[in-house]
Amino acid sequence: MTTVSTAMTADHRRCDEIFSRAEELVSSGNWPDGEERFLAFRDAMLTHFSMEEDRLFPAFEQHMGHTMGPTQVMRMEHIQMRQLFSDMEQAVEARDDAQYLGLSETLMMIMQQHNMKEERMLYPMMDQTLGKAGGEIAQLITRQE
Amino acid sequence: MLNTASLSLDQAPPISIPFRFFLTAPLFAIAAGLELLIFGSEMLISRWSPFTLGLTHLITLGVLSMVMCGAMLQMLPVIAGSPVPHVVLVGRLTHGLLLMGTILLKISFVTGSKPATLLALTTLGVGFLIFIVAVGIALWRVVTPGATIQGMKMAVIALAATVVLGILVAVGYSGIGNLAHLTSLTNIHLSWGILGWAGLLILSVSFQLVPMFQVTPEFPFWVKRHLPYSIFICLSAWLLLRLGFDQSSWIDSAATPVLTLAVSGYLLFSMKTLQLQSKRKRRVPDVTLLFWRLGMIVLGLCVLLWVGGEFYSQIGDTQYFSLLLGIGLIQGVTLSIINGMLYKIVPFLCWFHLQSRQMAFMCMTVKVPHMKEFVTDKSAKRQFYLHLLALVSTVAAAVAPELFVHPAALLFIASNSMLLANLVLAVSRFRTTFKLLAPSA
Known part of the structure; x- marks a missing residue:
């Protein structure tokens, strides 16, 4: 059965791979393809965020009865990462590889720790609490990929 | 709950x-x-x-x-x-x-x-x-502890064992107390320190960090599930055998294979890590990866040296066998990995704390430097090569001290001074931006 954990974790891995490819292209000086992969990566991440912020988090918050707590922290980290996406986009436009690679290294650190918290704690909590509704949202995510 | x-x-x-x-x-x-x-x-x-x-x-x-x-x-x-x-x-x-x-x-x-x-x-x-x-x-x-947490628990127990054994050895040698079998106790103390505390911590943290930051395949489930506690059990069995009956020869012949098993676990770990790293999807040059790979290669070599020394007395009885093993495991493996990890942890923490401060004060006009502005790739890489040279010359110094001990010492001082300079520079950049990020009046 598709669960929130399996679907969202798979989506994290998919984003990691596009991220790595974009970084490799920029590092080798291939800007046209690097730009294309960077935008694909950013869009994949933004879709992932909105799936969480618009569907999963509200369902979970409704269950918990408040919006503070773990989802609040995850939303904050999404803001931090969105800021980095926009800085990276500027670096792509300026064709500044040193800037891009410094930002992508920073993003990688925050993104992986964020993913780890979600995969270790938040998604398993959602699997437990959301039940059938969680499974339905998860299927939606799998279909989008 | x-x-x-x-x-x-x-x-x-x-x-x-x-x-x-x-x-x-x-x-x-x-x-x-x-x-x-x-x-x-x-x-x-x-x-x-x-x-x-x-x-x-x-x-x-x-x-x-x-x-x-x-x-x-x-x-x-x-x-x-x-x-x-x-x-x-x-x-x-x-x-x-x-x-x-x-x-x-x-x-x-x-x-x-x-x-x-x-x-x-x-x-x-x-x-x-x-x-x-x-x-x-x-x-x-x-x-619900995963493999990393389980491994860390064993590393902490190993630290406790190392400290207790260390205290016993010191009490014995200093003449504060009267203890027998001090040579055995010393060997157990250092094995638990290196193979237990440092080894198990590196092992269990790698399960998490290597796939995550280098985008490699995961460590196989059986490695994560069985390797840390197998090593821990072998170390414990070896400790009990050695502590209980120091002199009898049958214990000697049982203890060595048990320790060999623990040590082989590390050979497996180093081979597996190098193999996963070679399959990494993230292909950009990375200084931490250089340190990490050096550590894993030296770990493999140390295991081979140890096995050689244990089974062939021509190797084991040489004057510099123990020194080489110590230098390899301490300077070549553990110090390499720790040094490399500092180049990830320190710049990240600088960025992270500044970014949080920027968000708290909504002070968006001040730019927060990215990680590589705290420690540049160039200076980290230079320090890596100094570290490598220092290691090679210390190994040479163990074999031919008169010739190599001074170059080894100088290179070791140079490498660590440069590490210190890189870290201090990162902290001073952190401080400068921290001061700029103030609540708007």
Whole structure:
């Protein structure tokens, strides 16, 4: 059965791979393809965020009865990462590889720790609490990929 | 029960807690290098000379344990979702006591003074006790521990064993107490320190960090599930065999294969890590990866050397066999990995704390530097090559001390001075931006 954990974790891995490819292209000086992969990566991440912020988090918050707590922290980290996406986009436009690679290294650190918290704690909590509704949202995510 | 509070970021300790550990470590390394430079080949005659033991402990306590303790206090809220209770107090006390204890132990080795030994043992004992209890509480609170947490628990138990054994050995040699089988106890102490505390911590943290930051395939399930406790059980069995019956020959023939099993576990780990790293999807050059690969290659070589020495007396009986093994495992494996990890942890923490401050004050006009602006790739890479040269020359110095001990000492001092300079520069950049990020009037 598709669960929130399996679907969202798979989506994290998919984003990691596009991220790595974009970084490799920029590092080798291939800007046209690097730009294309960077935008694909950013869009994949933004879709992932909105799936969480618009569907999963509200369902979970409704269950918990408040919006503070773990989802609040995850939303904050999404803001931090969105800021980095926009800085990276500027670096792509300026064709500044040193800037891009410094930002992508920073993003990688925050993104992986964020993913780890979600995969270790938040998604398993959602699997437990959301039940059938969680499974339905998860299927939606799998279909989008 | 759901533990929703465990995701809060407020539980990350203030930046000054991990940084005091990270900035102290290179100072002890430089001190050790200076000592080697001044006393020269005398330091490398035998692993049993008090000078050599003092030098070794400057590195294992002042550098390796210093960074490992600081990093654990920092990482547990993220890796385990379980913060260390009273982390600020625990961090300050552990750091202060470890710092004083290392200096006192050095004095005790050189002077042989009983009061200095007692004071050193008390200081280090209390410091580690505070750390072990606090980190233990955080680790044992984790409701569904994965392979990394299980491995960390065993690493902390191994630290406790190393400290207790170390105290016993010191009590015996200093004449404070009367203890038998001191040679055996010493070998058990150092094996638990290296293969247990340092080894199991590196092993279990790798399960998490290698796939995550280098985008490699995961470690196979059977490795994650069985390797840490198999090594731990072998080390425990070896300890019991050695402690119980030091003299009988059948125990000797049983103990060696048991330890060989534990050591082979590390050969498997180093091969597997190198294999996964070669399949990494993230292909950009990465200084931490260079340090990590060096550590894994040296780990494999050390295992082969140990097995060679254990089964062929022509190798094992040579004067420099133990020295080479010690240099390989301490400087080549553990120091490499710790040094490489500092280049990820320190710039990230600088960025992270500044970014959080920027968001708290909504001070968007001030730009927060990215990680590579705190430590540049170029300066980190230069330091890697110095570290590599220092390692090669120390290995050469173990075989031909007269020729290589001074270059080795100089390169070791240079490498750690550059590490210190890189870290201090990162902190000063952090401070500059921190001051700029103020609440708007």
